[in-house]
């Protein structure tokens with residue numbers, strides 16, 4: 001292991017090393033990079049503990065962030081999906097599915113902490129521009145993420161409609177019962193294919209839009225370079 005150039009890096013790696021083999025190590029290393037990117041000012045807010053992060057990872061990182069006098073705010077999952085194009089019952093269903101989950105939003109500035117608390121009062125609803133700004137992701141890529149989400153929802157609704165023969169009550173019951181959704185029509189197959197076609201960058205926790213992925217837009221490349229410089233400075237390039 002390379003010699004670490006600061007106590008912070010050493011401590012983060014210690015927590016990482018304490019994780020069981022079952023922990024999604026790649027995901028956790030990604031969180032370490034995000035944490036360092038926050039400390040270095042590459043991103044304004046570090047999103048911690050979303051997804052399947054184990055509690056023995058989530059808790060020590062929160063404690064460590066508090067010891068660095070950072071703001072650590074528990075909140076709803078952020079969601080900027082433009083639900084307007086979907087029926088009301090489906091919008092409600094999607095929001096209800098996210099409601100029980102919590103993540104931790106970590107930042108350095110009181111002003112940002114206030115913005116995070118404000119999003120909490122909206123149960124995690126925010127605009128795509130707001131999400132891109134706060135998490136430090138390229139806005140084009142955040143928009144592409146939600147375009148994929150919309151195609152997933154369109155495909156889902158089409159399958160539910162087909163299975164329930166258009167009966168809305170049955171569609172709702174199938175959705176709530178987490179019916180197994182198999183795309184069959186050409187449109188459903190295309191929607192799902194597109195929804196799951198992601199381009200992760202070599203480092204960083206966002207997914208790139210097509211233009212960033214093909215190099216037609218420079219925004220993801222620029223951000224990757226910033227991440228690589230943070231990782232290099234921290235002596236974690238080989239980790």
Ligand SMILES: [Zn+2]
Nearest residue numbers: 140141209212
């Ligand atoms: Zn992009």
